[in-house]
Amino acid sequence: AYTSYIIGALSFTFLFYLIVLVLIFRNNNEPAFFSEREKYKNKEIDKATLSLIDQKLSIMIEKELFLNPNFNLEEAAKELNITKHLLSQYVNEVLGKSFSNLIKEYRIEKAKKLLETEKNLTLESLGYDSGFNSKSTFFTAFKKTTGLTPAEYQKSYSK
Numbered sequence: 001a002y003t004s005y006i007i008g009a010l011s012f013t014f015l016f017y018l019i020v021l022v023l024i025f026r027n028n029n030e031p032a033f034f035s036e037r038e039k040y041k042n043k044e045i046d047k048a049t050l051s052l053i054d055q056k057l058s059i060m061i062e063k064e065l066f067l068n069p070n071f072n073l074e075e076a077a078k079e080l081n082i083t084k085h086l087l088s089q090y091v092n093e094v095l096g097k098s099f100s101n102l103i104k105e106y107r108i109e110k111a112k113k114l115l116e117t118e119k120n121l122t123l124e125s126l127g128y129d130s131g132f133n134s135k136s137t138f139f140t141a142f143k144k145t146t147g148l149t150p151a152e153y154q155k156s157y158s159k
Contacts, residue, residue, distance in 0.1 A: 016093055026054055043089065045089060050090070053080065053082065053090045054094075061081055063127075065079060065090065066110075067129070067130065067131040069131055069132065076099070094099070106131075107130045107132060107141070108141060110129075111130035111132075111138070112153065114126045114129060114130060115157060117148060123135075127139070132149070138150070144145065
Protein backbone atom coordinates (compact mmCIF):
# COMPACT_ATOMS: atom_id res chain seq x y z
CA ALA A 1 0.00 0.00 0.00
CA TYR A 2 2.83 2.41 0.81
CA THR A 3 4.70 1.48 -2.36
CA SER A 4 2.19 3.24 -4.62
CA TYR A 5 2.50 6.45 -2.58
CA ILE A 6 6.29 6.33 -2.79
CA ILE A 7 6.26 5.67 -6.54
CA GLY A 8 3.83 8.56 -7.07
CA ALA A 9 5.94 10.95 -5.01
CA LEU A 10 9.16 9.91 -6.75
CA SER A 11 7.54 10.22 -10.19
CA PHE A 12 6.24 13.70 -9.39
CA THR A 13 9.65 14.79 -8.04
CA PHE A 14 11.46 13.42 -11.11
CA LEU A 15 9.08 15.20 -13.51
CA PHE A 16 9.29 18.43 -11.53
CA TYR A 17 13.11 18.51 -11.66
CA LEU A 18 13.10 17.53 -15.32
CA ILE A 19 10.80 20.46 -16.16
CA VAL A 20 12.95 22.86 -14.13
CA LEU A 21 16.11 21.70 -15.92
CA VAL A 22 14.45 22.05 -19.32
CA LEU A 23 13.42 25.62 -18.47
CA ILE A 24 16.89 26.57 -17.25
CA PHE A 25 18.83 25.03 -20.14
CA ARG A 26 16.36 25.50 -22.97
CA ASN A 27 18.54 27.49 -25.42
CA ASN A 28 21.40 25.31 -26.67
CA ASN A 29 22.58 24.42 -23.19
CA GLU A 30 22.96 28.08 -22.24
CA PRO A 31 21.61 28.79 -18.79
CA ALA A 32 18.60 31.05 -19.21
CA PHE A 33 18.52 32.42 -15.68
CA PHE A 34 22.17 32.57 -14.68
CA SER A 35 23.91 33.89 -17.78
CA GLU A 36 25.49 37.30 -17.56
CA ARG A 37 24.06 39.76 -20.03
CA GLU A 38 26.56 41.82 -21.88
CA LYS A 39 24.88 45.14 -21.34
CA TYR A 40 26.53 47.19 -24.05
CA LYS A 41 27.48 44.44 -26.49
CA ASN A 42 28.00 45.79 -30.02
CA LYS A 43 27.79 49.41 -28.79
CA GLU A 44 31.36 50.55 -28.35
CA ILE A 45 31.91 54.28 -27.85
CA ASP A 46 34.43 55.81 -30.27
CA LYS A 47 37.41 57.78 -28.93
CA ALA A 48 36.19 61.18 -30.12
CA THR A 49 32.87 60.69 -28.31
CA LEU A 50 34.70 59.48 -25.19
CA SER A 51 36.81 62.62 -25.16
CA LEU A 52 33.79 64.86 -25.70
CA ILE A 53 31.80 63.20 -22.89
CA ASP A 54 34.81 63.46 -20.59
CA GLN A 55 35.13 67.20 -21.26
CA LYS A 56 31.41 67.83 -20.81
CA LEU A 57 31.31 65.77 -17.62
CA SER A 58 34.21 67.78 -16.19
CA ILE A 59 32.34 71.02 -16.89
CA MET A 60 29.21 69.59 -15.27
CA ILE A 61 31.20 68.68 -12.16
CA GLU A 62 32.80 72.15 -12.04
CA LYS A 63 29.30 73.67 -12.10
CA GLU A 64 28.46 71.36 -9.16
CA LEU A 65 25.15 70.30 -10.67
CA PHE A 66 25.26 67.25 -8.39
CA LEU A 67 24.35 69.52 -5.46
CA ASN A 68 20.74 69.43 -6.66
CA PRO A 69 19.20 66.61 -4.57
CA ASN A 70 17.00 65.59 -7.51
CA PHE A 71 19.87 65.46 -10.02
CA ASN A 72 19.68 62.22 -11.99
CA LEU A 73 20.93 60.50 -15.12
CA GLU A 74 18.26 62.06 -17.32
CA GLU A 75 19.07 65.62 -16.18
CA ALA A 76 22.79 65.00 -16.61
CA ALA A 77 22.27 63.68 -20.14
CA LYS A 78 20.19 66.75 -21.02
CA GLU A 79 22.89 69.02 -19.60
CA LEU A 80 25.58 67.19 -21.60
CA ASN A 81 23.37 67.07 -24.71
CA ILE A 82 23.74 63.30 -25.12
CA THR A 83 21.40 60.36 -24.62
CA LYS A 84 21.03 58.93 -21.14
CA HIS A 85 21.97 55.50 -22.54
CA LEU A 86 25.28 56.84 -23.85
CA LEU A 87 26.02 58.58 -20.54
CA SER A 88 25.14 55.45 -18.59
CA GLN A 89 27.39 53.34 -20.83
CA TYR A 90 30.25 55.83 -20.39
CA VAL A 91 29.94 55.91 -16.61
CA ASN A 92 29.60 52.11 -16.34
CA GLU A 93 32.33 51.10 -18.79
CA VAL A 94 34.87 53.92 -18.57
CA LEU A 95 34.50 54.97 -14.94
CA GLY A 96 33.52 51.51 -13.69
CA LYS A 97 30.61 52.56 -11.50
CA SER A 98 26.94 53.40 -11.63
CA PHE A 99 25.76 56.96 -12.20
CA SER A 100 24.22 57.14 -8.74
CA ASN A 101 27.50 56.03 -7.13
CA LEU A 102 29.39 58.62 -9.17
CA ILE A 103 27.10 61.41 -7.97
CA LYS A 104 27.29 60.09 -4.41
CA GLU A 105 31.11 60.24 -4.55
CA TYR A 106 31.05 63.88 -5.67
CA ARG A 107 28.57 64.73 -2.94
CA ILE A 108 30.75 63.05 -0.30
CA GLU A 109 33.80 64.99 -1.53
CA LYS A 110 31.81 68.22 -1.29
CA ALA A 111 30.67 67.25 2.22
CA LYS A 112 34.28 66.58 3.25
CA LYS A 113 35.32 70.05 2.07
CA LEU A 114 32.41 71.62 3.94
CA LEU A 115 33.22 69.63 7.10
CA GLU A 116 36.80 70.90 6.90
CA THR A 117 35.89 74.55 6.35
CA GLU A 118 32.41 75.25 7.76
CA LYS A 119 32.58 74.85 11.52
CA ASN A 120 29.38 76.74 12.35
CA LEU A 121 26.93 74.67 10.24
CA THR A 122 25.10 71.65 11.60
CA LEU A 123 25.93 68.26 10.16
CA GLU A 124 22.40 68.01 8.80
CA SER A 125 22.70 71.29 6.90
CA LEU A 126 26.09 70.20 5.56
CA GLY A 127 24.38 67.10 4.16
CA TYR A 128 21.71 69.19 2.46
CA ASP A 129 24.34 71.61 1.15
CA SER A 130 26.18 68.61 -0.34
CA GLY A 131 23.14 67.50 -2.32
CA PHE A 132 21.66 64.81 -0.09
CA ASN A 133 17.88 64.57 0.36
CA SER A 134 17.94 63.64 4.03
CA LYS A 135 20.12 63.45 7.09
CA SER A 136 19.95 59.65 7.21
CA THR A 137 20.94 59.28 3.54
CA PHE A 138 23.88 61.62 4.08
CA PHE A 139 25.08 59.89 7.25
CA THR A 140 24.75 56.40 5.72
CA ALA A 141 26.53 57.31 2.48
CA PHE A 142 29.29 59.20 4.30
CA LYS A 143 29.97 56.35 6.73
CA LYS A 144 29.90 53.74 3.95
CA THR A 145 32.34 55.73 1.81
CA THR A 146 34.78 57.06 4.41
CA GLY A 147 34.39 54.59 7.26
CA LEU A 148 33.65 57.50 9.61
CA THR A 149 30.53 59.38 10.54
CA PRO A 150 30.50 63.06 9.55
CA ALA A 151 31.08 64.05 13.19
CA GLU A 152 34.06 61.67 13.50
CA TYR A 153 35.50 63.01 10.25
CA GLN A 154 35.11 66.60 11.43
CA LYS A 155 36.80 65.78 14.76
CA SER A 156 39.70 63.96 13.08
CA TYR A 157 40.20 66.86 10.69
CA SER A 158 40.18 69.55 13.39
CA LYS A 159 42.95 67.89 15.44
